Amino acid sequence: xxxxxxxxxxxxxxxxxxxxxxxxxxxxxxxxxxxxxxxxxxxxxxxxxxxxxxxxxxxxxxxxxxxxxxxxxxxxxxxxxxxxxxxx
Numbered sequence: 051x052x053x054x055x056x057x058x059x060x061x062x063x064x065x066x067x068x069x070x071x072x073x074x075x076x077x078x079x080x081x082x083x084x085x086x087x088x089x090x091x092x093x094x095x096x097x098x099x100x101x102x103x104x105x106x107x108x109x110x111x112x113x114x115x116x117x118x119x120x121x122x123x124x125x126x127x128x129x130x131x132x133x134x135x136x137x138x
Contacts, residue, residue, distance in 0.1 A: 054079075055079075055081045055082070058082055062085065062086075062120065066093075066119055066120060067094075068093055068094030069094055069095075070095050070096075070119045071096045071097065071098070071114040071117040072086070072090075072096075072097045072098075072118065072122060073097070073099075073109060073120070074097050074098070074100070074122040075099070075101070075122065076099045076102070078124050086122070096117075098112040100112055102123065109121075
């Protein structure tokens with residue numbers, strides 16, 4: 051891949067299809083934000099934003115059984131370099 055966005059786009063386009071759903075952490079890289087909320091939305095993919103420090107139960111509430119295919123998380127956001135903590 052020539053860039054990180056190329057890798058992200060290729061991966062998401064491979065894993066998602068029209069009608070699929072994904073969870074995405076709030077405040078991703080701007081290019082990723084545009085990919086998810088503009089391009090993938092036009093392609094029929096829905097997404098829900100979740101805060102990185104939400105509990106696993108908060109994440110679970112947003113799952114759509116049979117539709118949720120991807121959890122997209124940036125542990126260190128770019129360009130703000132916010133370090134996110136996750137519950138495991």
